[in-house]
Amino acid sequence: MNTSKRISWPGKHPFLLKWSVRQRQSRFASASLFMLALLFNTYLLGLGAGIFAAVVMLMAVGGLCVLFFPFRYIGIRGFATLFMLFFVLEMIC
Numbered sequence: 816m817n818t819s820k821r822i823s824w825p826g827k828h829p830f831l832l833k834w835s836v837r838q839r840q841s842r843f844a845s846a847s848l849f850m851l852a853l854l855f856n857t858y859l860l861g862l863g864a865g866i867f868a869a870v871v872m873l874m875a876v877g878g879l880c881v882l883f884f885p886f887r888y889i890g891i892r893g894f895a896t897l898f899m900l901f902f903v904l905e906m907i908c
Contacts, residue, residue, distance in 0.1 A: 828891065849873070859906070872905065 827835070834841045852872070857865030876898060883889055889897065 868905070872902070875901065 834844075849869075853866065853869045856869045856872075859865065860868055879894070879897065883894060883897075
């Protein structure tokens with residue numbers, strides 16, 4: 816959503832405005848974070864279960880973005896807090 820040309824986002828944080836101009840660096844940073852999470856899951860859960868868990872978490876975050884973000888039910892901080900809560904619960908259980 817940050818680098819999309821079709822979606823307008825009023826009130827975008829200045830940090831995100833800076834990164835939306837730098838599309839290559841933004842995509843590299845997001846790919847790096849995904850690979851870090853994939854490696855973390857694979858290390859903790861094993862090869863097959865780690866990859867499966869990473870895909871499930873990616874789908875869950877995508878679902879939360881589609882569900883909560885367009886309607887502005889919660890803000891960016893609430894969304895990040897909700898994501899971290901679910902991530903910690905997934906790692907504990």
